[in-house]
Amino acid sequence: MTEQSGAKWHDEPTDYAQIGKLPRTEAASANDIAPPAGVIGSLNITAAAADPELLDLPWHIALEDWPAANLAALPRGISRHIVRFAHLAGSVIAIKETSEHVARHEYHMLRKLARMDVPCVEPVAVITGRTTIDGKPLNPVLVTRHLKFSMPYRALFSQMLRRDTLTRLIDAQALLLVRLHLIGFYWGDVSLSNTLFRRDAGAFAAYLVDAETGELYPDLSVGQREYDLEIARVNIAGELMDLLEGGLIEEKVDPVATSELIMDSYRRLWAELTEKESFELGERWRVGARIRRLNELGFDVGEYAIKTTADGSTIQLQPKVVDAGHHQRRLLRLTGLDAQENQARRLLNDMDSFRADNNPDMDEEISAHTWVSQIFEPIVRSIPRDLAGKLEPAEVVHEVLEHRWYMSQKQDSHIPLAEAVQSYLDTVLRHRRDEAAIMLNPDTALLKILEAKPRNPGTTRTNTRIRTTSAGVQGSSVCASPLSTGSRPSSMWEYASV
Ligand SMILES: Nc1ncnc2c1ncn2[C@@H]1O[C@H](COP(=O)(O)OP(=O)(O)OP(=O)(O)O)[C@@H](O)[C@H]1O
Numbered sequence: 001m002t003e004q005s006g007a008k009w010h011d012e013p014t015d016y017a018q019i020g021k022l023p024r025t026e027a028a029s030a031n032d033i034a035p036p037a038g039v040i041g042s043l044n045i046t047a048a049a050a051d052p053e054l055l056d057l058p059w060h061i062a063l064e065d066w067p068a069a070n071l072a073a074l075p076r077g078i079s080r081h082i083v084r085f086a087h088l089a090g091s092v093i094a095i096k097e098t099s100e101h102v103a104r105h106e107y108h109m110l111r112k113l114a115r116m117d118v119p120c121v122e123p124v125a126v127i128t129g130r131t132t133i134d135g136k137p138l139n140p141v142l143v144t145r146h147l148k149f150s151m152p153y154r155a156l157f158s159q160m161l162r163r164d165t166l167t168r169l170i171d172a173q174a175l176l177l178v179r180l181h182l183i184g185f186y187w188g189d190v191s192l193s194n195t196l197f198r199r200d201a202g203a204f205a206a207y208l209v210d211a212e213t214g215e216l217y218p219d220l221s222v223g224q225r226e227y228d229l230e231i232a233r234v235n236i237a238g239e240l241m242d243l244l245e246g247g248l249i250e251e252k253v254d255p256v257a258t259s260e261l262i263m264d265s266y267r268r269l270w271a272e273l274t275e276k277e278s279f280e281l282g283e284r285w286r287v288g289a290r291i292r293r294l295n296e297l298g299f300d301v302g303e304y305a306i307k308t309t310a311d312g313s314t315i316q317l318q319p320k321v322v323d324a325g326h327h328q329r330r331l332l333r334l335t336g337l338d339a340q341e342n343q344a345r346r347l348l349n350d351m352d353s354f355r356a357d358n359n360p361d362m363d364e365e366i367s368a369h370t371w372v373s374q375i376f377e378p379i380v381r382s383i384p385r386d387l388a389g390k391l392e393p394a395e396v397v398h399e400v401l402e403h404r405w406y407m408s409q410k411q412d413s414h415i416p417l418a419e420a421v422q423s424y425l426d427t428v429l430r431h432r433r434d435e436a437a438i439m440l441n442p443d444t445a446l447l448k449i450l451e452a453k454p455r456n457p458g459t460t461r462t463n464t465r466i467r468t469t470s471a472g473v474q475g476s477s478v479c480a481s482p483l484s485t486g487s488r489p490s491s492m493w494e495y496a497s498v
Pocket residue numbers: 075076077078079080081082083093094096121122144145146147150152189193194195196209210211212462
């Protein structure tokens with residue numbers, strides 16, 4: 001391993017206790033991949049896993065000028081930095097040009113969040129030491145894996161966005177924020193632009209995409225949580241105003257009132273997950289009821305505190321440790337299938353009725369395996385190859401089951417699975433956009449929407465979005481972010497000749 005010129009970072013530079021965030025000069029770590037002879041300059045790659053193909057990418061060229069052959073055409077949200085998608089050994093990566101400080105902070109933060117099972121993009125590498133052929137320095141980059149089947153919120157507006165879809169987006173964003181706050185993560189830049197959405201059985205699952213301003217603490221104070229929530233509210237209002245100006249949401253949607261939905265949604269969920277509840281001894285059933293409610297919301301209670309008053313007449317109950325993914329875990333345990341929370345809930349419901357209809361006395365696990373081989377797998381296998389990129393398999397199965405139900409309601413009779421699948425493929429799936437790679441074959445209508453940039457360039461929300469580090473909570477008031485790199489906001493959509 002060669003000794004590189006770039007300074008090295010302390011192992012976990014995102015620790016709240018670490019004073020300052022400047023790189024420390026240390027020997028190169030075992031994770032660093034040495035550049036081979038042909039690579040220009042002394043590239044320094046810090047990667048979670050060895051991806052030697054990274055070395056084949058044209059790091060000596062400014063990201064903005066990368067050749068089309070390397071780029072993948074996928075939808076991207078609005079951003080201050082230059083962000084591009086590129087092909088890497090059969091998969092797609094997102095590359096963001098930024099400062100070393102930011103890239104390393106974000107890389108380590110994403111690794112920590114992933115270890116804590118928070119939905120976020122997967123960090124791949126930080127690359128520094130880039131230079132052009134004639135030796136001019138180029139910005140370091142953060143590389144993350146492209147989140148498959150994910151969409152930036154603007155890509156969801158292929159037609160005008162309905163108000164209830166908007167509400168579901170905001171609910172997903174609120175759930176993500178609650179999950180982040182539960183583990184002590186202060187985001188500092190909550191917005192729809194910094195979140196990716198995946199379809200989740202009629203709802204959405206939100207993933208964090210931009211951890212640049214995030215900080216981890218043992219616990220967050222009420223002030224920190226409220227501050228993040230306020231940032232979310234203001235940014236969402238701004239983002240909705242842009243959409244309204246662009247004619248992408250119904251005129252009757254009030255951006256300010258809609259953005260406030262996140263406050264209610266967040267507070268309701270936070271209270272359900274954390275608040276103390278008191279009741280009379282005779283109402284002991286309420287312990288089980290609270291746990292069932294939490295399960296229904298998709299959480300397991302890892303630990304809860306129960307106290308009784310001195311005279312023993314009143315019980316106080318408080319969940320202490322809650323883990324998201326209640327249905328996901330049950331589905332995984334029974335079938336080995338890995339789905340999102342609402343998809344898992346939907347599939348488990350179907351599995352339970354399958355068992356009740358076919359053999360209620362059958363062991364739960366055996367019945368689950370029978371369901372996989374008789375329902376899940378036949379549906380997934382019947383998706384023709386050319387339609388496979390439309391939706392992820394668990395979402396297709398959910399939609400087929402819905403479709404079958406509607407068919408049977410309409411015809412007032414039992415619909416065999418094969419008939420429902422064929423009808424779904426012909427009348428629904430074939431007409432959907434390709435969500436694995438929406439932009440590979442964009443039609444003109446979609447292009448128009450995706451190309452629409454926020455109006456009023458001088459006052460785009462990208463420029464005026466609020467973001468702050470937690471230091472701002474203690475010290476100063478909310479400040480509009482400067483364009484940190486001084487670069488123009490990178491354009492939203494990438495078109496490569498694919
Ligand atoms: N791993 C990924 N998978 C899918 N999309 C991604 C990924 N990384 C980035 N993107 C897309 O690129 C956009 C910009 O990325 P990001 O928010 O990290 O940039 P930024 O310049 O730091 O943003 P900001 O303006 O909020 O500071 C995101 O909104 C998202 O749409």
